[in-house]
Amino acid sequence: MNPSPAVTAPVQQGGVQDVAAAARRVVDAIVRAGDAIAAQSGDLATALHGVADRIDLAAPPLAERMTTMWLPVDSRLHNPVNGLENPLAPPLEITEGADGDVAGSVTLGLPYQGPPGHVHGGISALLLDHVLGLANIRAGNSGMTARLALTYHRPLPLFEELSVTGRQASVDGRKIHATGTISADGHVAVSAEGLFVRPRAEPGR
Numbered sequence: 001m002n003p004s005p006a007v008t009a010p011v012q013q014g015g016v017q018d019v020a021a022a023a024r025r026v027v028d029a030i031v032r033a034g035d036a037i038a039a040q041s042g043d044l045a046t047a048l049h050g051v052a053d054r055i056d057l058a059a060p061p062l063a064e065r066m067t068t069m070w071l072p073v074d075s076r077l078h079n080p081v082n083g084l085e086n087p088l089a090p091p092l093e094i095t096e097g098a099d100g101d102v103a104g105s106v107t108l109g110l111p112y113q114g115p116p117g118h119v120h121g122g123i124s125a126l127l128l129d130h131v132l133g134l135a136n137i138r139a140g141n142s143g144m145t146a147r148l149a150l151t152y153h154r155p156l157p158l159f160e161e162l163s164v165t166g167r168q169a170s171v172d173g174r175k176i177h178a179t180g181t182i183s184a185d186g187h188v189a190v191s192a193e194g195l196f197v198r199p200r201a202e203p204g205r
């Protein structure tokens with residue numbers, strides 16, 4: 001289900017989304033293989049640099065790419081959480097949302113490992129910061145993250161579908177409070193309370 005054009009971007013077959021998906025696969029394969037590719041490392045690095053050189057040649061000036069980052073459509077495609085054109089995004093799939101809430105799902109592999117078989121705590125913070133931010137956008141009052149407090153209740157497993165939720169709790173002038181969770185197998189593993197502050201001027205302006 002695609003609940004809101006405000007927080008998700010259309011899934012496209014082909015195009016840059018496919019390139020980003022292939023790049024994610026390369027990252028995953030490197031982390032999985034580890035020392036097993038040491039003997040081929042020269043060839044592999046040369047091949048990957050060749051791909052990067054080819055892509056770099058086509059790139060427009062950096063400033064041109066940065067200016068639209070806060071525009072909703074561009075952010076939806078390029079943010080590092082659910083941006084389908086950003087290889088760093090796992091990507092989180094926004095699957096559901098009601099009454100301004102945002103819900104998403106994601107299965108994380110080895111590149112996101114912290115403790116053995118479990119998700120690095122900073123990745124949980126990344127997911128929750130973004131989903132709380134999206135919940136604020138959906139609720140119609142959004143701001144910059146000023147404070148994000150996370151409680152890690154239990155280790156969060158890799159290779160299992162995770163459910164991420166976010167909702168706006170209250171608005172007090174420019175201060176916005178939002179809460180969220182990450183659950184695995186129906187159990188909350190991480191919960192978050194965030195303070196977001198609507199800047200006096202839009203960021204980057």
Ligand SMILES: CCCCCCCC/C=C\CCCCCCCC(=O)SCCNC(=O)CCNC(=O)[C@H](O)C(C)(C)COP(=O)(O)OP(=O)(O)OC[C@H]1O[C@@H](n2cnc3c(N)ncnc32)[C@H](O)[C@@H]1OP(=O)(O)O
Nearest residue numbers: 070072075129130133134142143144145146147197199200
């Ligand atoms: C408008 C933005 C949204 C646009 C959306 C476009 C579409 C995009 C689409 C998709 C995006 C998906 C969503 C993304 C989500 C991710 C968000 C991030 O990752 S943001 C990057 C990380 N955060 C920073 O870089 C902030 C850095 N900090 C600042 O810029 C400032 O400190 C800021 C804006 C947070 C506050 O600055 P001041 O000058 O406006 O704040 P003062 O006037 O001092 O305080 C206002 C009130 O807030 C409290 N406050 C401020 N900061 C606080 C803090 N850290 N802890 C506690 N209280 C704080 C103060 O005590 C004050 O409260 P009293 O009015 O006195 O009651």
